[in-house]
Amino acid sequence: MARFTEQNEALARQIISRYPVVKSATIPLCHLAQEQDGHLTEDAMEHIAELLGLAPAEVLGTASFYEMFKRQPVGKYVINVCTSISCFLNGGDELLEHAEERLGLKAGGTTDDGVFTIEGYECIAACTEAPCLQVNYRYFHKISNGEFDQLIEDLRAGRRNDIPPHGTLALTRQRIDPERLAGVAPPDRSEQPVWIREAPALQDSAPSS
Amino acid sequence: MITDAQPIITTRFGYDDSHMLERFLATGGYEGLRAALRKPPAQVSDDVKTASLLGRGGAGFPAGVKWGFCPADVWPRYLVVNGDESEPGTYKDRMLMERDPHQLIEGCLIACYAVGLSQAFLYVRGEMALAQERIATALNEAYAAGYVGKNILGTDFSVDIILHWGAGAYIVGEETGLIESLEGNRGMPRLKPPYFPAVLGLYNKPTIVNNVETLANLPYIASNGGDAFAKLGAEASKGTRMFAVSGHVNKPGVYEVEFGVTTFRDLIEAPIYCGGVRGGKQLKAFIPGGASAPWFYEEHLDLPLEKAMVDKAGSMLGSGAIVVMDEDTDVVKACHRIVRFFAKESCGKCTPCREGTSWLEKILQRIIDGYGRPQDVDLLLDVCDNISPGINWPPRQTTICPLGPSAVSPIASAVSRFRHEFEAYIGGPVETTVEMRGLAYKAPEPAGA
Numbered sequence: 100m101a102r103f104t105e106q107n108e109a110l111a112r113q114i115i116s117r118y119p120v121v122k123s124a125t126i127p128l129c130h131l132a133q134e135q136d137g138h139l140t141e142d143a144m145e146h147i148a149e150l151l152g153l154a155p156a157e158v159l160g161t162a163s164f165y166e167m168f169k170r171q172p173v174g175k176y177v178i179n180v181c182t183s184i185s186c187f188l189n190g191g192d193e194l195l196e197h198a199e200e201r202l203g204l205k206a207g208g209t210t211d212d213g214v215f216t217i218e219g220y221e222c223i224a225a226c227t228e229a230p231c232l233q234v235n236y237r238y239f240h241k242i243s244n245g246e247f248d249q250l251i252e253d254l255r256a257g258r259r260n261d262i263p264p265h266g267t268l269a270l271t272r273q274r275i276d277p278e279r280l281a282g283v284a285p286p287d288r289s290e291q292p293v294w295i296r297e298a299p300a301l302q303d304s305a306p307s308s
Numbered sequence: 309m310i311t312d313a314q315p316i317i318t319t320r321f322g323y324d325d326s327h328m329l330e331r332f333l334a335t336g337g338y339e340g341l342r343a344a345l346r347k348p349p350a351q352v353s354d355d356v357k358t359a360s361l362l363g364r365g366g367a368g369f370p371a372g373v374k375w376g377f378c379p380a381d382v383w384p385r386y387l388v389v390n391g392d393e394s395e396p397g398t399y400k401d402r403m404l405m406e407r408d409p410h411q412l413i414e415g416c417l418i419a420c421y422a423v424g425l426s427q428a429f430l431y432v433r434g435e436m437a438l439a440q441e442r443i444a445t446a447l448n449e450a451y452a453a454g455y456v457g458k459n460i461l462g463t464d465f466s467v468d469i470i471l472h473w474g475a476g477a478y479i480v481g482e483e484t485g486l487i488e489s490l491e492g493n494r495g496m497p498r499l500k501p502p503y504f505p506a507v508l509g510l511y512n513k514p515t516i517v518n519n520v521e522t523l524a525n526l527p528y529i530a531s532n533g534g535d536a537f538a539k540l541g542a543e544a545s546k547g548t549r550m551f552a553v554s555g556h557v558n559k560p561g562v563y564e565v566e567f568g569v570t571t572f573r574d575l576i577e578a579p580i581y582c583g584g585v586r587g588g589k590q591l592k593a594f595i596p597g598g599a600s601a602p603w604f605y606e607e608h609l610d611l612p613l614e615k616a617m618v619d620k621a622g623s624m625l626g627s628g629a630i631v632v633m634d635e636d637t638d639v640v641k642a643c644h645r646i647v648r649f650f651a652k653e654s655c656g657k658c659t660p661c662r663e664g665t666s667w668l669e670k671i672l673q674r675i676i677d678g679y680g681r682p683q684d685v686d687l688l689l690d691v692c693d694n695i696s697p698g699i700n701w702p703p704r705q706t707t708i709c710p711l712g713p714s715a716v717s718p719i720a721s722a723v724s725r726f727r728h729e730f731e732a733y734i735g736g737p738v739e740t741t742v743e744m745r746g747l748a749y750k751a752p753e754p755a756g757a
Contacts, residue, residue: 119427
């Protein structure tokens with residue numbers, strides 16, 4: 100139940116600085132908070148509101164619209180089994196049923212040890228690879244029941260270090276060297292970009308090397 | 309017709325390191341940007357108009373025309389990249405983002421240069437961790453190498469591309485919903501008019517919202533000219549296009565084919581593509597363009613993947629998602645599965661959609677559970693008629709965006725063609741009084757008509 104750590108607050112300020120209007124950083128900061136704590140806490144939402152000059156209710160209002168923001172603790176590994184049309188046609192329901200049996204819970208539930216949460220999920224854009232699932236939003240294509248069991252064992256035994264705990268999405272962050280930054284374009288700065296003119300930006304017409 | 313047209317946007321997919329800058333540069337990467345910067349911006353826009361590049365997100369609106377809707381002398385203008393691929397059946401933008409992120413970045417830069425867009429936001433679906441990672445890495449590489457940011461390639465063209473993730477909401481694929489989300493709000497679509505964010509978009513400024521696949525085509529167009537692109541394809545559908553074919557086929561896959569000439573039969577049956585319906589079974593129905601699209605059948609197989617012809621035949625190519633259902637498919641369940649999606653994803657802003665889609669889902673569930681009533685099918689159509697008056701095609705809507713009407717398509721398709729399956733569930737004949745207009749089943753016109 101935490102506000103941002105000092106390090107994450109610095110990161111949050113960096114993220115905010117990239118947007119012409121700070122409220123745009125709401126979703127990125129909610130992701131950052133979820134990465135820190137595994138789910139999105141009230142303290143974190145209050146801290147985000149402070150950083151963005153919003154009421155905490157505005158942050159909650161936005162966050163509560165989006166399925167990925169978990170306002171209650173979830174398992175270390177959130178498993179989304181796709182049951183949308185293409186997976187439905189290719190055994191997605193059966194895979195979800197097997198997963199529920201294997202973990203002894205119903206979709207939406209979390210195992211008592213807090214390791215796994217399982218969800219029936221809508222289309223995750225792997226339709227040609229049905230049936231498919233995600234563990235913390237990392238893909239597993241054409242999964243058989245046996246492969247599912249193996250995956251569960253591997254995760255439990257700590258053999259899948261490539262999958263970070265729930266809350267962490269990309270392992271690489273965008274970094275912009277201040278020297279290379281073009282700069283934000285605030286909506287109230289009504290300037291025609293300098294390159295909009297009759298002449299090309301690159302005058303050199305020699306073939307590139 | 310299967311043609312020998314070379315792929316345009318999947319050319320690097322064969323390399324393991326296709327997402328890295330080194331591979332990208334070794335295979336002609338950022339040459340399109342260079343070519344664009346050697347022309348005045350207006351000429352680059354003209355090239356895209358000449359190419360007749362249709363938007364690849366779903367609506368199929370010509371990108372060059374969309375760009376032209378920006379009011380003169382209103383600045384700044386923004387680019388928002390729609391990478392929120394979530395229409396059931398659709399799998400192509402994720403591939404383009406994971407496997408060739410630099411190509412997408414190059415496309416963004418060309419658009420920014422051509423239209424005078426001062427800042428770009430690359431909105432990637434929240435659930436796509438690898439795509440986010442690959443794009444972040446690619447952007448970091450591209451910034452360091454001078455392709456993105458300040459004074460690109462030593463010119464006075466400067467633009468930042470900011471990577472932004474969603475957080476799980478199909479509705480933000482609708483462009484005004486996407487903008488709301490990017491502004492830090494609930495992703496609810498905006499009231500129209502104005503119809504185009506190019507007029508009033510992000511922060512109420514002119515904003516170009518383009519789909520990932522659309523932008524991925526720009527490097528080719530900038531390098532080779534709009535004419536070269538428009539030489540491929542047919543009628544209103546130029547270039548190539550990625551289609552994801554899933555469901556009951558032998559080789560489901562994502563194929564980039566010449567747009568407008570390749571037929572559904574080619575894709576579904578040809579050995580180099582899907583190799584036919586699985587297990588030698590008969591085709592029952594297929595969805596030609598994502599879950600929102602009215603269904604097609606055996607008699608539509610010879611239609612080319614051409615926008616105008618598919619529109620005329622009563623459906624759409626939408627997001628390039630073809631879902632094949634074999635003879636054993638339970639149509640009522642398939643229909644329910646699609647409707648459930650729209651019920652879950654309705655943002656709740658407009659009553660007909662919020663209430664209608666969830667009632668449709670409940671009624672279908674009741675039928676599947678064996679508690680269907682003889683009047684239930686008519687009730688389904690009545691709710692459909694309230695969401696989309698006349699049950700027509702293209703759909704009329706009582707809602708701000710097309711999400712609600714999207715749930716009508718599968719129901720109209722299933723009821724008009726497979727009424728007996730509903731009757732089997734309900735256990736008796738079913739009468740309907742609500743009239744289906746454009747969405748009632750009709751056979752395609754013979755070729756050449």
